[in-house]
Amino acid sequence: MTDTGINRSMRLGRRSLLQSLGVAAIGISFGGLAACGKTSSGSNGKIAATGEEPKLNFYNWDTYIGETTLADFKGASGTDVNMTMFASNDELFAKLRAGNPGYDVIVPSNDFVERMAAADMIVALDHAQIPNLKNIDPSFIDVPYDPGRKYSMPYTWLTLGIGYRKSKVKVKPDSWKVLFDSDEYKGRIAVLSEAGDMFRLYGKYLGKSVNALTPDDIKTIAAMMEKQKPFIKAFHEDNGQDLLLKGEVDLVLEYNGDIAQIMAEDDDIDFVLPKEGSQLNSDTLCIPKGAPHPKNAHAFINYLLDAEVDKKITETILYPTPNAAAKALMPDDYKNNPVIFPSKEQLAKCEYAKYRPDIQPLYEEAFTRVRAS
Template sequence: MTVIRSNSSNLRMGRRSLLQSLGAAAVGISFAGLAGCGKKEESAGGGKIAPTGEEPKLNFYNWDTYIGETTLGDFKGASGIDVNMTLFASNDELFAKLRAGNPGYDVIVPSNDFVERMVAADMLVALDQAAIPNVKNIDASFMDVAYDPGRKYSMPYTWLTLGIGYRKSKVKAKPDSWKVLFDSDEYKGRIAVLSEAGDMFRLYGKYLGKSVNSLTPADVKSIEAMMVKQKPFIKAFHEDNGQDLLLKGEVDLVLEYNGDIAQIMAEDDDIDFVLPKEGSQLNSDTLCIPKGAPHPKNAHAFINYLLDAEVDKKITETILYPTPNAAAKALMPDDYKNNPVIFPPADQLAKCEYATYRPDMQPLYEEAFTRVRAS
């Protein structure tokens, strides 16, 4: 299987190693001075950014190291705006943090179903697309989506799918079914799964032959019983670090996103990724401005910067997720564009679905999952 290999001019760090190399805590990281580290370079794309009239600060709430190695420093150099990035580990955590009121974030990165949920809760600002001209770089198929028609509240950042990352030398055969994680003691004590309630219940639904969007309260009850039965065989409900557990040998199989596994496949030839035969869930992570953002003009400028082709290329080289930015993808090498882990074949994607936000079911997922975790 083809994987990306970093060359000497573009050393790729894992999602967590960037933070570790900076010695930064995962609660608030300022990248104001990053542009000045190492040899001087012009900002990668984007050009100089006109002053917005706001104080030169921006608070960014993001997944762990889900950004290029120099992106925030480059933005500082182009705009004079100091970005403070704070990290979250799940959409549930993001939503809970903002539900009681925005504590000061300007740009956030919710997944597609949580965009729907936050719009329904009046938590997002309608975007001024005139202030985001780089929207022209986005592939047209990502522009009019069911969860945000016309992209009124969100801009696409990545798309992704969930599957099984595994260590080839530790499995008897390719683990091509959710059964190995959800309904078997074959790899007891050697597996890790997600800590996000909705994703877990929907993927169990896929295993049972259902659509991720068709679960009923009775299904939740049945799946909860399956989860409780399986729990003794699970080593960890991971917090956005499943790829690290696999790379370090702490587990041999993990439910993870394809981009995270693609990252560690570039470091360890014994690691692979499979989309289970029952199908999976697609996600799209997005860039949004929450209500109460203290720097909305800076936020628009930042989102526009991230959608620049050269800027997104550098982000994509680091995080190795599928990009919806057609202009950036065109700049990427063939071993990215043709990587079947990053871009699964059409017949596999045909069995995958985007989740929609269901206000009738989300509380049931969360309440049941809390009981599973406490059992």
């Protein structure tokens, strides 16, 4: 990736970004909604344009937002945003399973949109309050996991692959084998901590569809995972790019956008989609059932879908955006980056995961046993 067109200072790793944002200034918290329980300073009983108190609780990936997005939203609307962060869809689901503790907007991935809708955990969106839906590429509107975008708005799309340090590998690691079925880089690899993703990607390595695994396949894969576990340095919590950048590992299973961020900081880092294919994800904006500020939530989602706003977010997180109006504003070194936008041939081998209520508990039970072994 070249540095033309995108300000290098905006290409920060997730934890570096926290420092530049200034935690106190925008209400970022690591401790859940206990830190968000009081009305934010500056509210003082005021009413937002929506008629609700000027406050919003945002549960997001770490830190999956532009440098000034939350402060800019406050400037535009007068609404304070308290953002707390989760590390996996499993964590998000567990947090809301027993009831919404006070979140207004959440960011689940595609299969968890299906899962949460089936469990009556998210509410139908009022599209009349989200006119910026017009900015979204039509291919992201009528999607299998949420036909007609009843429950979710597209935020990003992404794929999983291998980030690696070029000086530490003998050849380009273009197969899942190096992570899943080899001791070649023992003690120097990190993989995901999310059960479903791990089992589905092992399935890809074995030549199966991510949506066609059987209980017998899960047993086979769990045995492979237990065999491979001694060679794994870490099951990372949404910070694989940090481990790679710091030199703690040489290969990591990560999202393309996260690796694109650190490639801008270190020329020795690269990313590859394995030849067996991979899993596609789409992260979305949803309103959980029981949201205390549903009108503010709609206003915030609409704001994030604004072309200029999403452009600033995309400049920071470097994930593929489904926002056609925002993408059109981005420079060529983003639009033509093969890490961010894999080729049609590569994408043809990738699939979106479907929520399978019969299989998901088996993923989680088996992965818990693997992690404890």
